[in-house]
Every structure is written in C-alpha cells, then in structure tokens.
Amino acid sequence: MTSTATTTEGKKARPAKRDPEGVRRDILAVAMEEFSQNGLSGARIDEIAARTKTSKRMIYYYFGDKEGLYQHVLEEAYSKVRGGESDLALDHLDPMAALDALCRYTFEHHRRSPAFIRMVMIENIHHGRHVQMSKSIRSLNRPAIAALEAVLKRGQDSGVFREGIEALELHWQISALSFFNVSNAPTFSSIFGEDLFTPQAQQTLARHVAVMVLRYVVRPEHIDAIGSDER
Template identity: 50%
Template sequence: MNRTVHSRPPRAAAPASKRAATRTNDPERTMAGILEVATAEFAAKGFDGARIDAIADSTHTSKRMIYYYFGSKEGLYLAVLEDAYRRMRAIESQLHLEDLAPEAALAALVGFTFDHHLDNEDFIRLVMTENVQRGQFLARSKMIQDLNVPAIESIQQLYDRGVAQGVFRPGLDAIDLHASISALSFFNVSNRHTFDLIFKRDTLSPTQRAVRRQSVVDMVLRFVRHSNPA
C-alpha cells in the first residue's frame, strides 16, 4: 500500500531587504552598536591592525553600512576617539567640583581619573594608539579639543580657590597639574601587565587597587598643598 507523505514546506527566510530594514530603522542604535564593537577592535589591534570586516561581522551589518554611517575606516576611528573622550568628560562634569572645598574637590577629581582609567582599559589603549599615530586623527577633531577646554578650566578654578583660601601653594600651572594626575592614573593601565608580572602584584585586586588609589590621591594633594614654614 502506497502512502503519500506530506512534508511541511520549509519556512522561507525573510527577504534581505526586510532584514536590512530592521537594522536601518533605528540608525542611532545601529551606530552605537558599531561604535561599541569598533572601540574594542581599535583598542585591541590599533588603527592599522583593526579590520572593518571584523567589525561588520560582529555587529551583523556590512562594510557598506559602516561606510554609509562613518565614511571610511579613518572616519570610524575618529568617531570612536570622539565618543571615548565625550563619555569621560560627561561623567567628569557630574562631579560638581565647584560645590566641594578645594582639597575635597581635587581628591574627587584624582580619584575619578584613577577609577575611570582603571575601569576603561580600552580608552587607555586608544590614547596609546593615537600617540603611535602622532595625534594625527585627534588633530582633526575640534570636538575633542573643545572638550578639554572646560576640563582644564575646572582644574584652574578649583586650584585658584585653594590658593585664595591659603590651602594650595601658588605658582602651579593647571595643565601641568592635569598632566601629573593623568600620568599617575595612566600608568596603572598602560603598564599593568608588565608591572604585575615583574613585581608579582595584582593591580586589579580590591586591596591593591584601594592602596594605589589612595597613594595617588595623597601624592597629588601633598604636591599642591601650601607648606607653612615652622
């Protein structure tokens, strides 16, 4: 006896145009996803080593779509840099340093910088990559340069308040102070692997992190404090 076997027809895949529409209907979300993946790619491999194909695969988009939004690999890299600096300065602005006493404000700023750098290794790697590129891409971004103006002004204002109150010693430069804070926080990320290996430390352990953080805060405060002769 012959039986007719009725097989269920395979479900047709959604048309490519429909799949693409679901991505392009929310361009801000798509761009944010591309920036997130591109940040990790550029941070891990540098500008020269990063591949647009890898970013497209990880975001389930296409090179064509990435170029549509960002223009080129250089445009995407610059957008990643701008996004990283913008996020850092946005959080920094929420410290409300003007509401704190000068020493407390400086301690808060140093502590924030230390925590931000240690918790955002990709940011440090991007800065290192841009230094390898001799700052050529950062130089194209007026936005990044403008973002750093209020950051220096904030340091200048809290320093001036400290000098006026007799808490900080006069004669220091705000940009130099910013450089010292940045250097003391930057090293913990840029040299973490080699430093921990050589000295058998774990920079990310809660205990070691707290000790190092307080040490950095203390060093900056002692440098800036007004020393009253006995």
C-alpha cells in the same frame, strides 16, 4: 538584529527597522574593542560589521571610511571621560574635596577603561594625527583644564593651596599617575607580580594618588587637613 514576524494568514511581515542611533552606538562600541585590541591598521571592518550585524556599506555610510570610524571612536572615548568629570560637579565641593574627587575619578576611570588607555597609546603611535584633526576632542578637553583652574583658584583664594601651580601641569601629573597603572600593568606585573593589581591594592593606589597630589598642592600649614592616607 532585524526580526521578521508572521501574520495570521501565514504571510511574513516586513523586517523591523533598526534605530539608526542605536546602530551607530553599537558600531562605535564594537569598533572600540576592535581598534583597541588590534590598532588602526590591524582592525577589520568586516569583523565590526559581522559583530554588529550590519554591513561595511552601512559603517561607511555613518563614518565615511576606516579612519573616520577610528576618529569617531577616539572622540567617543574622550567624550565619556570628560562627561564623567563634569558629573563630579567640582564647583559644589570645597577645593580639597574637589581635587581629591578628581584624582580618584581619573584613576578609577582609567582602571576600568583599559580600552580607552590602549586607544590613547595607539593614537600616540600615530603621533596624535587624528586628535589633531578632531575639533571636538580639543573642545572637550579645554573645559577639563578650566575646571581644574577654577578648583586651584578657589583653593588659592582661601589660602589652602599654594600659589604658582599651573592647572595644565597638574592635569598632566594626575593623568600620568593614573595612566601608567593601566598602560604598564602587563610588564610591571610580569616583573614584580600581581600584588598591586588586586581590587584592594588598586583602591589603595587610588587613595594614595589623591593624597600625593594634595600634599603637593596644599600649603604646609594645611597638610594636616588632608588626613591620613589610610582613610
């Protein structure tokens, strides 16, 4: 918000300039809410401008047009999830602990970021067109598969993980288990009730997702090392 100060002589000073990067972050944050709630066609640039106390002209200056803003929001959303994965420092954990941490992180990130899930659902309605046009999204996601490949290789080299498991397929499975929990929560809870969506039940689901994945990956003779799914 611009502010106008008054000098001791009663003259108004010039409005304080806003930090360009801060303005850009504000626009992206509000645009995420607008696009995730209303989709690409239903989102209104006027609403984003009003909520960020900017103008349509400024938004277009930063992002080109409405589709450009939408694509930047997608890129920012993917950047956050992949950045969180990097912060896990999986290469410093033993393979089983690393895979457990990745599963729980993915589940928790998606649970706490429903706007991200809605954005992905909206982009799928558009047949992934904006993801295909974005070089940054592709470059952000390649390291995620490479990191999972490294975890699998360390586990296989140590004889703990089974051979023949593809990192891309395992990534798909982890994502699917975590994504459904958010994408289908409204219909699932309407049909079956809210029992699985209490904070405690969600923690249990996150733990069980990790155990399911580990039991799929770990060699039979090492299953006992996973421990109880109640830990």
